[in-house]
Amino acid sequence: MNQSKKLGVQYLTASIVMMGALLLFGLLASIFYLKYGFLLGKLDFNIVKQVHINALIIACLWGFMGAIYWFLPDELGIETVGIGLARLLFWVFVAAVAVVVVVFIFVQYGSSDESGMWLVNQGRKYVEAPRWAAVGIVAVFLTLAYNIFASVAKARKVTGIMGVLMTTMIPLIAVYLIAFPAPTNMSVDLYWWWWLVHMWVEATWELMIGCILALALMKLLGTSRKVVEIWLYLEVALVLGTGILGLGHHYFWIGTPQYWLSIGGIFSALEPLPLLGMVVHAIYDAGKHQMKTHNKPAFLWLIAEAFGNFIGAGIWGFMMTLPQINLYSHGTQWTVSHGHFAFYGAYITGIIAVAYMVAQESRGIREVQGNAWKWAFAGLNIGMVGMVGALLVSGMSEAFIGRALGGSTLDGFMASQSNSWFMQGMIARTGFGVIIVASYFILAWDLLTLGRRSEKLSPALATT
Amino acid sequence: MNATWLLPTAILLGIYVLCAGCYGLVYALGRLRESRKVTRTAYGFYAMQGLTTLLLVALTPLAWGWKLFLVACFLVYAAIPPITWRQLERTHALEHES
Numbered sequence: 421m422n423q424s425k426k427l428g429v430q431y432l433t434a435s436i437v438m439m440g441a442l443l444l445f446g447l448l449a450s451i452f453y454l455k456y457g458f459l460l461g462k463l464d465f466n467i468v469k470q471v472h473i474n475a476l477i478i479a480c481l482w483g484f485m486g487a488i489y490w491f492l493p494d495e496l497g498i499e500t501v502g503i504g505l506a507r508l509l510f511w512v513f514v515a516a517v518a519v520v521v522v523v524f525i526f527v528q529y530g531s532s533d534e535s536g537m538w539l540v541n542q543g544r545k546y547v548e549a550p551r552w553a554a555v556g557i558v559a560v561f562l563t564l565a566y567n568i569f570a571s572v573a574k575a576r577k578v579t580g581i582m583g584v585l586m587t588t589m590i591p592l593i594a595v596y597l598i599a600f601p602a603p604t605n606m607s608v609d610l611y612w613w614w615w616l617v618h619m620w621v622e623a624t625w626e627l628m629i630g631c632i633l634a635l636a637l638m639k640l641l642g643t644s645r646k647v648v649e650i651w652l653y654l655e656v657a658l659v660l661g662t663g664i665l666g667l668g669h670h671y672f673w674i675g676t677p678q679y680w681l682s683i684g685g686i687f688s689a690l691e692p693l694p695l696l697g698m699v700v701h702a703i704y705d706a707g708k709h710q711m712k713t714h715n716k717p718a719f720l721w722l723i724a725e726a727f728g729n730f731i732g733a734g735i736w737g738f739m740m741t742l743p744q745i746n747l748y749s750h751g752t753q754w755t756v757s758h759g760h761f762a763f764y765g766a767y768i769t770g771i772i773a774v775a776y777m778v779a780q781e782s783r784g785i786r787e788v789q790g791n792a793w794k795w796a797f798a799g800l801n802i803g804m805v806g807m808v809g810a811l812l813v814s815g816m817s818e819a820f821i822g823r824a825l826g827g828s829t830l831d832g833f834m835a836s837q838s839n840s841w842f843m844q845g846m847i848a849r850t851g852f853g854v855i856i857v858a859s860y861f862i863l864a865w866d867l868l869t870l871g872r873r874s875e876k877l878s879p880a881l882a883t884t
Numbered sequence: 885m886n887a888t889w890l891l892p893t894a895i896l897l898g899i900y901v902l903c904a905g906c907y908g909l910v911y912a913l914g915r916l917r918e919s920r921k922v923t924r925t926a927y928g929f930y931a932m933q934g935l936t937t938l939l940l941v942a943l944t945p946l947a948w949g950w951k952l953f954l955v956a957c958f959l960v961y962a963a964i965p966p967i968t969w970r971q972l973e974r975t976h977a978l979e980h981e982s
Contacts, residue, residue, distance in 0.1 A: 647975045647976060682949075693957075694963070701968065703912035703916060704912060704969065706918070708916075709918075738901045744946060744947070744950070745897070748885070813900070816891055824886075824887035825887050
């Protein structure tokens, strides 16, 4: 195995481990809603939530990077250029994340000046990492971009997939720079902050996972490059066509002009259209290949990606994206429900699919067998559907009682929080959270032990 | 929007996209199995989306601009599964030729 593929395995392993932290802190965060005063003054809800959502970002980024470093040598036919620096930065990145988590948990708050932002916390959701760590993240991305661009230049081969991936790297890095300035006007701050969050999650990340899944489909199902690239270009057009101005649905209530209500509503309502095409495509692929593959878990996780994306981002998003509804649903558990389902459907499922492919190839397994992956697949999907369903019930109760009836007053908020519908949803959420965490451990165990329980390739096949 | 219609409108919007998803899913299954019965079921889901659109237009307090937008999207949804399927067959035919 070459150095780039080894680095891919390391990043994907780190991503799966980080998913564990993501889930454990998510489960811990859910307990705050059931037991008032839980860990009060020791590890407050905001700190637990902060670790939970930052773990999500890092797990996704490590998953994408792992997949890119894994597929790059196959795509270009050469070892990745500058891989030594990338391998060094992997350990720096892992160490930096560990330090940031320790600071988040044990230091928690910094002073309200520049030193607090440089050393402890920048204070904005999803990009709380202190500035020194944010500088490190930029360095890692620049190295990844260098690895990709220099390898393409050396191989003298610009495939369609690599073209999209290289184009994606530019906005990926550029919008992250928004994490650095700290405007004092909250509307201005949120205006640009949403550029970073939305353009990552609903534009550049979509293209990255699109490229990764295109490479995965070629390997897993033997789909031709021509077909994969045509659909990738189509996805680029549709995702960017609806996704970029879909940014407007985050601008509804932050002090921006009223025209954003129409722009945001219309373009985000168009977002399910390309996702419906993905559902049809998934059925086509599953049917034409008659579910015959040597890596069924990877294949099923890819199918789950198409459906999860449609349901989580499409159905759940459309319920609350029109401004008239969003006025009440914004910032309730309803939003939380949509966010969990969309992230899981669009990204986590895709990363797990690639992790199974990498485990199979790196260990020379002819066919992925066993029952553990089935339990993990069923448990994670049932747990996720149950959890977002429970959150939806709680969120609708909050929007109806606290906002629509209570007029968004403190009394309305308190009434919504103590309402039995809200509480039952929260209890069910924690219950389904336990199922998800248990299923995650089965998944991690399965990925870790995969080669030991499956038939190995003959040495001749393993080296091809 | 008023309190009474907040949740019914949101749920109808969710059902609107759910029906579109079922239409696409069942349509693809019908084409895959070359079964007219299944394809007809798909059109049944599309009809349900139409009924949901009608309810959204007739009953909910959404502004008229949004109601027209929902009707326009409903019409666009009709074309997505057949066009996607046709394109999939065309591109995969190219794959076999090459």
